[in-house]
Amino acid sequence: MTANKDWAGDPQNASTDGEFIRDATYIEDRITADVPSGTTVDQDDGTVHWPVEAGRYRLMAARACPWAHRAVITRRLLGLEDVISLGLAGPTHDVRSWVFDLDPDQKDPATGLHRLQEAYLNRFPDYPRGITVPAVVETESRKVVSNDYPSIVRDFQTEWTQFHREGAPDLYPLAHREEIDTITRRIYTEVNNGVYRCGFAGSQQAYNEAYERFWATMDWLEERLTTRRYLVGEHVTFADIFLFVTLVRHDAVYYSHFKTSRNKISEMPALWGYLRELFQLPGFGDTTDFREIKEHYFIVHKEVNPTQIVPQGPDLAGLATPHGREALGGQPFAEGVTPPGPVPAGEEVKNPENFQVELFG
Known part of the structure; x- marks a missing residue:
């Protein structure tokens, strides 16, 4: 990796002296249904609202990133593939962040971007912060619109309704929004970001404190999911998507790489059954690329894994085994809601495991 002439230096993520603190300042522009087509509307808080328009925007993601994985799952469940590329x-x-090096000529085919950084600099020439996914980019101008991951997925549900597929789920039902917001806030703080607080801690004390916080919430989730099929209500919601993206990476990466090694998810009965059920749903397991996930963490985080050796294991085939969660009642989707159809051509996971091929074709 470091012999590459185009290499600008290793990313630096870990804290040098204590607790890892994530930079949570994002471009908070939104795409909303009340903005007339062809216009943008400046907001009092300094942000901009953009119009909902089919074909105007491209969701920039990476299979490796859990934050981006949420957006990919949401887009697929709602059937927005033909509307937002x-x-x-x-x-x-x-250190310059995400590169479209899986595409021909190492350029995103729709925008010609080589690095996602270019889209940020096209709009903000002196952009001072990290280049993150997910990001929504205006395809024609090649400018970033937003990288505010909570509003991106929320707006997919609430603002893009005219383009949802027939039978799309409501992942943010009005009757449960307050509870969903409360639980996803805890999941984000203690689980999604909690594993990073463990892995990027700069002192033993900071690691110990992060580890205790992480497992306190994991034990709470195990208890909650022992009697509930899903985190909120009787069907899959945003809360489940938020949790899934960390659970599915835990045994393959976080357990060893980020030292969250008290238990594997496969050793926690409720969470293991819950993860298996979600993984087996179209939209979840068919958007998960374990090879890319492992390559990202074990190669990019050189400060945590100096050898950059990517482990062969673990064996994850258990994700395809029966989960038994039906005994708790409920069902993944409400009456009249259908799972998404086949993955669109060209969007298939590049490195499917054998058990994924058997599950999803």
Whole structure:
């Protein structure tokens, strides 16, 4: 990796002296249904609202990133594939962040971008922060619109309704929004970001504190999911998507790489059954690329894994085994809601495991 002439230096993520603190400042522009087509509307808070328009935007993601994985799952469940196109960066990168090196000529085919960084600099020439996925980019101008991951997935549900597929689920039902917001806030803080707080801690004390916080919430989730099929209500919601993206990476990466090694998910009965059920649903397991996930963490995080050796294991075939969650009642989707159809051509996972091929074709 470091012999590459285009290499600008290793990313630096870990804290040098204590607790890892994530930079959570994002471009908070939104795409909303009340903005007239062809216009944008400046907001009092300094952000911009953009119009909902089919074909105007491209979701830039990476299979490796759990934050981006949420957006990819949501887009697929709602059937927005023909309305918002998908660009996928490769799993490894230098300090300049995500690169479209899986595509021909190492350029995103719809925008011609080589690095996602270019889209940020096209709009903000002095952009001072990290280049993150998911990001929504205006395809024609090649400018970033937003990288505010919570509003991207929420707006897919609430603002793009005219383009949802027939039978699309409501992942953010009005009756449960307050509870969903409360639980996803805890999941984000203690689980999604909790594993990073463990892995990027800069002192033993900071690691110990992060580890205790992470497992306190994992134990709470195990208890909650022992009597509930899903986190909120009787069907899959955003809360489940938020949790899934960390659970599915845990045994393959976080357990060893980020030292969250008290238990594997496969050793926790409720969480293991819950993860298996979600994984087997179209939209979840068929958007998960374990090879890219492992390559990203074990190669890019050189400060945590100096050898950059990517492990062969673990064996994850258990994800395809029966989960038994039907005994708790409920069902993945409400009456009249259908799972998404086949993955669109060109968006298939590039490195499916054998059990994924058997599950999803």
